[in-house]
Amino acid sequence: MSDKPREYCGIYGIYNHPDAALHTYYGLHALQHRGQESAGIVTSYFDDDKGRYSMPAYKDFGLVLNVFSKSKVFKKILRGKNAIGHNRYSTSGSSKNPANIQPFRVHYRNGNLAIGHNGNLSNAKQIRERFRKEGVLFQSTSDTELILHLISHSDKEDQMDQIMDALEQIEGAYCLVILTDDKLIAVRDPNGFRPLALGKVDGAYCVSSETCAFDINNAEYIRDVQPGEVIVIDKDADENNEPKSYFIPPQEGTGTSQCIFEYVYFSRPDSKIFGEMVDKIRRNLGKQLAKEHPLTDIVKNNTTGKKPVVISVPDSSNTAALGYASESNKLGNDCKYDIGLIRNHYVGRTFISPGQKSREQKVRTKFNPVRGVIEGRVVIIVDDSIVRGTTSRYLVDMIRECNPAEIHFLVSSPPIISPCYYGMDFPTPNELIANKFDRDIEKMAKEIGVDSLRYLSADGLVDAVKEANPSGHDYCTACFTGNYPVPVNFGVEKEENELV
Template sequence: MTDKPRDYCGIFGIQNHPDAALLTYYGLHSLQHRGQESAGITTSYFDEEEERWIMPTHRDFGLVLNVFDDQNIFKEELKGRAAIGHNRYSTSGASKNPANIQPFRVHYRKGNIAIGHNGNLANAKQLRDRFREEGVLFQSTSDTELILHLISHSQKDTQLEQVLEALEQVEGAYSLVMLTDDKLIAVRDPNGFRPLALGKVDGSYCVASETCAFDIIDAEYIRDVEPGEVLVMDQESDADSEPESYFLEPEHGTDTSQCIFEYVYFSRPDSKIFGENVDKVRRNLGKYLAKEHPIDEMLTKETKHKPIVISVPDSSNTAALGYVHENQKLGRECKFEIGLIRNHYVGRTFISPGQKQREQKVRTKFNTVQGVIEGRSVIIVDDSIVRGTTSRYLVDMIRKSNPAEVHFLVSSPPIISPCYYGMDFPTPEELMANRYDRNIDDMAEEIGVDSLCYLSPDGLVNAVKEANVSPKGYCTACFTEDYPVPVNFGVEKEANEII
């Protein structure tokens, strides 16, 4: 019952390291925010006695700490010097199917291959229909499985050639880690929708959705995997040899379109994605929010105290700091305060079937600091509003602490359309901006604030581009309905799960 969009997963891979599975475990732990329903790790090693390659996999529902709670898993089960790992979210119905837990692993005529995927294939329905006509049996409802079928059906001579041919047939968003018997392959789609970074630790290459997964294992960030790049690392790969690199052609002639929502909400502030620190970009979002909506233009009541700016923790913290800093720089009185406290020990086991239960869930996650809020003009900064339910409950809680007035600022534009490139959004009808036909005053009344202000689409793009000098472009489809890659809108999530 979250009121935020969800990213579908985090991925990690490492080649040629004696503790490959253990380092993958730590990497997944740092990427836990990208998927909290299930986790899995696959390794690869050559069994001298059996004279064949073995690819053990351990995966289950739950958080990383729960799935890998027995240290013997790393000593006895997940052997080998290469590993890939995956954290997962899913659509509600498909989340109950254990066959959808990644990494997926298969054995076919060219050997073993395992895959972990972050994204969503835009042409999944066409591919699935084609395979059904050919009599192919499916083990899951995930579009990730389609990539494995494309590889196994290829008539190319080598496994790498088969992988490259398969990737030429898929469209949409895909950052991938693939493990063959002797290779780690990392892929980012030509549009570069989802992030993927290359690092090295103890002379071994590793890849991850975000660089925070490198920090926990003391790995060095080298660079991003480029849009359209296929990196191949074999067992001989080390820090002295560059991985092999191949490039895929852009789809439909479109330009790079990196997901701008990664900066707004998904990624951890201590990560570097798309070539720039997330914290720096979020502070810049707050700066542009102050330019478009200066604090003194919102206030309507005289109080004996300075107006305070509070964030909805934790993803909005740095945007709120950027907003305060820019206002202070321009001589406008305000200060940042901790007015909302977040309980970090709330699990995902709360059942919230009705309004009262949903409200209680918000109260288990947040609480107000009355002494900070009482009698003050309060400006709440949040990164986004989806349905508006959580925002309304938060404002109700803050009102009970007797502020002089309450204003709500959003460091992104109104969300008006679903994402088809790897984020889980409500239907268009559930989005608050659509329910009120984007009427800001009506939306402000819905969540119970004196005023509601959003960062404009241009302000969002300009803020990101000012903070990140990379010339690459960004996808803003959820704010603008401008989809850079054509999507089959007849796809139903239950029948064709996004991963």
């Protein structure tokens, strides 16, 4: 049982490149943190022998390196200059269904069509029920399939009109890569919940959930796909050196609501999302944490003769911890940043079997404390979030075994109190430690075994992000505040509305 929210998914696409599938493979490898249950790539090309377009696919359960381990996949199967790829994370109950592995691929009256989706449709239940009444058969439990049905059932004649017709009927959080016989289409929802970027490599346009996938391919970041933008990359885009853009009208009464948790935890620190580097934002979160919770308020009487040591829970909180330590010293509160926990990066992503001992052993397999850094010191642990509190408690127990003078736990985000309906998978509300103890910080501190527990405030989180990235866009903070920017059907079952 993980003490972190589950990832969304990662998508990548490239148009008119001789090594399209290989570039997509490397892009998915860089996006592995966004989905680790399955991976897939679809390509397109004109088959001279058959006199028609062909759209081969290769996908399976597992990590990218394992799914595409055979070189023949790229040489003999995934032919063509256009490709899209998808790393998948799903909710429990549907993860073992191979029909849910993306990208999805269909053939309909206007040709071949493939799609990869990152997000969650908030009106999926209503759309699915409508199709059921019409007798439509479903191949998967994923809400992504609904988009394909909306396209194929559109009464429009032109394919782009069909796609726009479908997009205007869906709500919620979604970034899409759509591959047709002769086009690559990138879509970001009008609220801009998920990040999506446009790049270029060797003269070929590419799109990705995060810019780290551009870096691995030596691609140039051009700009973000704008909220509500539909970018069409085709032969005309190559000739005119500028893709064509369409825009989806936003829902009435809603504005931009970029997922702030992307900055807190999900995205890689070396990525640029929502127009700013993740590393810069996380450092600012640490600095804001130091302003709201200075060391002098936490450590009342340090008799150790040593500076308090600030350590992170690697890897996602590394830069926030650096920001906290640097700002503390700037404010005259002397402390030392050091590596107090070592993470084993070779631990597979396996689910933990039930039982107290096995859950604790999983944490010990993943982390190990550095006794020389911790022993006899006041230890300040900085983490990005706490969900259930289980991992935090086991980490604190391990650190206690190294005989620190005190242990204080700081979190660079507010308490998580609400589920996400826009593509992020949390435990049920009553499993969240903040709800379990009625947001009583002292009781929560006792539960995880620390001398004190401090959180960044909701206002402080937003202020810190906007200070580092004054883009003018607003952010979704629903998991921290319960304020949902887009109406949600709260009766949705996870298996009926799979996170992708």
